[in-house]
Amino acid sequence: MEKIRPCLWYDGDAEAAVAFYVSLFPDSEVQKVTRYPEGGPGEPGAVLTVDFVMAGREYTALNGGPEFRFTEAVSLSVDCDSQEEVDDLWDRFLADGGEESVCGWLKDRWGLSWQIVPRRLVELLDDPDSERVARVFQAMLKMRRLDVAALEAA
Secondary structure, three states: OOOOOOEEEEEHHHHHHHHHHHHHOOOOOEEEEOOOOOOOOOOOOOEEEEEEEOEEEEEEEEEOOOOOOOOOOOOEEEEEHHHHHHHHHHHHHHOOOOOOOOOOOEEEOOEEEEEEEHHHHHHHHHOOHHHHHHHHHHHHHHHHOOHHHHHHHH
């Protein structure tokens, strides 16, 4: 068990969200599902929490109700090896109600923000040529889905 485990708050959709997330990444699985007990605040037997591993990291999804929503103040960043991985994840996150944003950011259908980042962008931003870094950064600011070829051309 990890010492620090992010807990993601859902309004009744934790199990569906987790099933989607573990389908996206290798080294992912549902570990445990707990249910509301009799006399608790939720419907007895309904899913309370889902403990899961996503890409090797432990998380908990909580069906806490409608009181709290995700905001862009917290996001999960995905380090992608290739443009193909960026494209695949981008399309899968946007399917069924996701929403794209700018600079490689999007929200999934539950409102959780994700950054889909090609590793090549990080390399380009670490270039010793500060003018090139500025051009890459300016190109990135104009994008929604990050485009490795366009970033390299900058």
